[in-house]
Amino acid sequence: xxxxTFVFLIPFLFFVAMAILLWTGLGKDPTKLDSQxxxxxxxxxxxxxxxxxxxxxxxxxxxxxxLINVFASWCPSCYxxxxxxxxxxxxxxxxxxxxxxxxxxxxxLKFINDLGNPYYQIxxxxxxxxxxxxxxxxxxxxxxxxxxxxxxxxxxxxxxxQVWEEILKPKIYPGELIHGGR
Amino acid sequence: MSYMIKNIKVIQAIFVAFVVFFSxxxxxxxxxxxxxxxxxxxxxxxxxxxxxCPKCQNNNLADSNAPLAxxxxxxxxxxxxxxxxxxxxxxxxxxxxxxxxxYKPPLRPSTWLIWFGPFIILVVGVILIIRFxxxxxxxxxxxxxxxxxxxxxxxxxxxxxxxxxxxxxxDINEQTTDKNTSSIENNKSEG
Numbered sequence: 574x575x576x577x578t579f580v581f582l583i584p585f586l587f588f589v590a591m592a593i594l595l596w597t598g599l600g601k602d603p604t605k606l607d608s609q610x611x612x613x614x615x616x617x618x619x620x621x622x623x624x625x626x627x628x629x630x631x632x633x634x635x636x637x638x639x640l641i642n643v644f645a646s647w648c649p650s651c652y653x654x655x656x657x658x659x660x661x662x663x664x665x666x667x668x669x670x671x672x673x674x675x676x677x678x679x680x681x682l683k684f685i686n687d688l689g690n691p692y693y694q695i696x697x698x699x700x701x702x703x704x705x706x707x708x709x710x711x712x713x714x715x716x717x718x719x720x721x722x723x724x725x726x727x728x729x730x731x732x733x734x735q736v737w738e739e740i741l742k743p744k745i746y747p748g749e750l751i752h753g754g755r
Numbered sequence: 756m757s758y759m760i761k762n763i764k765v766i767q768a769i770f771v772a773f774v775v776f777f778s779x780x781x782x783x784x785x786x787x788x789x790x791x792x793x794x795x796x797x798x799x800x801x802x803x804x805x806x807x808c809p810k811c812q813n814n815n816l817a818d819s820n821a822p823l824a825x826x827x828x829x830x831x832x833x834x835x836x837x838x839x840x841x842x843x844x845x846x847x848x849x850x851x852x853x854x855x856x857x858y859k860p861p862l863r864p865s866t867w868l869i870w871f872g873p874f875i876i877l878v879v880g881v882i883l884i885i886r887f888x889x890x891x892x893x894x895x896x897x898x899x900x901x902x903x904x905x906x907x908x909x910x911x912x913x914x915x916x917x918x919x920x921x922x923x924x925x926d927i928n929e930q931t932t933d934k935n936t937s938s939i940e941n942n943k944s945e946g
Contacts, residue, residue: 580883606809609853675822701826708851710809710823 608716608727609708615641615722616706623673623681623695630696637718638745639668642692642732643704646680648712654731655688661737662691667745671695674704674712717741788832795835802831802841805859809852 610616615632622628635641642658644651662669671692673681676699685695698704707716708727717726726744728736790796803817808824816824816831827848834844848856860866 580887583879583883604812606853606855609849609851701822702830705823705826705830705851708853710852 605729606708606710608724610716610724611726613724615716615718615724616703618696618703618706620696620698620703623671623678623685623697626678626697630694632722634694635670635718635722636668637720637722639670639693639718640732640741641670641672641707641716641718643672643674643707643709643712643714643716644684645674645676645712646684647676650731651684651713652688654713654733655691657731657733657737658691659689660734661732666737666742668693672703672707672709673697673699674709675699675701715741717745719745788828791836798841799832799835802835802844803828806831806845806848806856807858809855815858 615635617632619629619631622630642654644654658669661667669692671694673695676684676697678697678699681695681697685692696703701709707724711729713731715728715732716724717728719725726741728740730736732741788796788799790799800817804815806816806827808814808816808819808821808827810821810823811819814821814824816828830847831844834847839847845857854861860869862870
């Protein structure tokens with residue numbers, strides 16, 4: 574009898590285990606991949622800036638803490654994201670570098686000239702190889718780097734006020750969360 | 756007659772124009788990689804089959820035309836021609852895109868469940884079935900032996916014959932049908 578109840582319990586226990594396993598997967602967006610570069614320094618690179626082909630920008634020119642925002646004129650979500658990047662840039666809460674990813678220089682420039690430039694400097698990566706070195710698989714993506722130029726976090730999708738206040742800012746300025754009393 | 760020939764020529768010209776037009780568009784869409792030797796080509800085909808496109812998640816690199824997949828194929832092509840091994844190339848991509856890039860999950864504690872789970876379930880299932888079947892057999896054989904102890908088939912037959920001879924048939928009939936049905940039931944449960 575005891576043995577039999579155990580046998581009948583097995584499918585139930587199996588169900589519970591599967592339910593827990595599947596439950597934890599719910600709400601996760603499978604298209605959002607974890608970055609492999611967390612804790613690592615930004616890759617070594619040397620590119621021209623978007624505005625001037627003759628000006629070279631390298632990884633040594635990047636000074637964290639900062640955001641590195643991957644954008645392109647062909648990326649629809651980048652247009653949605655752009656107004657908040659302007660706001661964030663004006664607030665001077667954090668420096669934003671731009672990575673113009675797999676774009677044409679003229680189109681990238683038009684994007685900035687038409688909509689405004691929230692970026693401290695813009696790296697022009699038309700081959701997309703720097704993007705690949707950073708594990709970029711789409712735009713927009715935003716990397717958060719600390720004062721040692723180490724990547725702390727990668728956000729896939731647009732940055733808006735909520736993303737900045739609730740996800741990115743606490744990771745780079747953990748003290749201010751306590752002061753803010755949230 | 757000459758009109759028809761003219762017509763055919765026009766049709767031919769249109770046909771040729773179509774062929775030329777479509778063949779150029781097709782060849783411009785398919786990316787052609789030229790390889791030093793067939794070994795590199797086979798390795799390239801293998802790698803692009805087993806590696807996954809991070810952008811279009813249910814495509815491998817070979818099947819995907821996403822710009823990122825094209826870039827990654829270019830990188831694989833370059834690295835193959837630089838003489839890098841398959842492991843080096845997969846390692847390069849895993850450093851950037853993680854285990855996701857490969858369809859084959861690596862063996863490590865967090866993936867033990869995927870690798871061994873099905874076998875554990877199989878073994879547990881087989882053990883349960885064996886125990887279940889064995890239990891049934893024991894039940895069945897024990898009840899059969901009970902019948903065998905009291906009255907075997909031969910003893911019933913001889914008893915029946917004996918009593919037929921004595922002429923006391925009615926009573927015997929009742930007894931034997933009883934025993935027959937019980938033995939049939941036993942057979943059923945055994946099977």
